[in-house]
Amino acid sequence: MHAILALEDGRIFRGHGYGSPGECQGEVVFNTSLTGYQEIATDPSYAGQIVVLTNPQIGNYGTNQADNESAKPYIEGLIVREFSPISSNWRSEQVTDEYMERYAVPVLAEIDTRALVRHLRNNGVMRGVISTTETNTDVLVAKARSIRKMDGTDLARVVSTKTIYTFDKDDTRNQTDNAYLGAPADGTFRKQLHVVAYDFGIKHNILRMLTREGCRVTVVPAETTAQDVLDLKPDGVFLSNGPGDPEPVDYAVKAIRNMMGRVPVFGICLGHQLCGLALGGKTYKLKFGHHGGNHPVKNNATGKVEITAHNHNFAVDPDSINANEVELTHVDLNDQTLEGLRHKTLPLFSVQYHPEAAPGPHDSHYLFRDFRQMMEEWKG
Secondary structure (H helix, E strand, O other): OEEEEEEOOOOEEEEEEEEOOOEEEEEEEEEOOOOOHHHHHOOHHHOOEEEEEOOOEEOOOOEOHHHOOOOOOOOOEEEOOEEOOOOOOOOOOEOHHHHHHHOOOEEEEOOOHHHHHHHHHHHOOEEEEEEOOOOOHHHHHHHHHHOOOOOOOEOHHHHOOOOOEEEOOOOHHHOOOOHHHOOOOOOOOOOOEEEEEEEOOOOHHHHHHHHHOOEEEEEEEOOOOHHHHHOOOOOEEEEOOOOEOOOOOHHHHHHHHHHOOOOOEEEEOHHHHHHHHHOOOOEEEEEEEEEEEEEEEEEOOOOOEEEEEEEEEEEEOHHHOOOOOEEEEEEEOOOOOEEEEEEOOOOEEEEOOEOOOOOOOOOOOHHHHHHHHHHHHHHO
């Protein structure tokens, strides 16, 4: 079936439609990962976005339940150069076309994704519409221009869990029999620690990494107050990734401020941005964001360079952070974006990138061990 992408600036791309027929809309971003399209599709941080994948062939190894990072795909639509109608992999349970149709995700293929990515890189991400039903491009461009902008939009409360639940080593999603996920260096822990994790759009692999460090995780909704979290008597609090602009998530910023110094805190992605705001800093929107599994990040403490997985449209302004209180721990070597911070006296640290990856490299797995060590030191 014929499909059209219309961007808000009037640029039109025509191709072939797969997945779910119909129409979708959102902010169009590009991701440079070579593999992991299913994990990308099911990452709640992509809510409200249409994702362009730069790897030329997508769908060739199919999909399976184990690779989901949440219960369903959160991308609004998918754009690729070549979409494989078949899957060839022993782990595949469903071809990707059927998977996307099952979850009502439109796919646009057979377009020049290089031209689209260059257009977005030069002009910045922009709103767009994919349609297999509307052929009038003027109508589609008008729809694209009417889409609500990501700036000022709180999507964390939209994707967050509505109820509290527990995730531990016995949870089937933990995949304890998967040798590729690895295990803690020492294999066992003297004591299980209790972590309360804020769900702003949390990924399954984050929960897996926490349990692999000997933690029992209680996941709570985004709007949970600091007192309600402290009443759960956690050994540490985790702030998850998530979609949208961090500034409207003021309820979480208030909760972090009320927990600082009372319990160890570790934040990732949106959680990092919220830590920055709680520490008195400011955030801003990047021109085309960071999305991919190949970003070089320097650890300022060790001098080592980690190849890391990213998915963020906003960042913390390093000049807005009080250097007397907060250490800037990591920096992106592509564009000098702030990628990590740590409070100098309180048990709080965060990173902008994704140490749990899925998809992506494992260079930063050590951060989960650092979190456990911080909790143990805090307990004395």
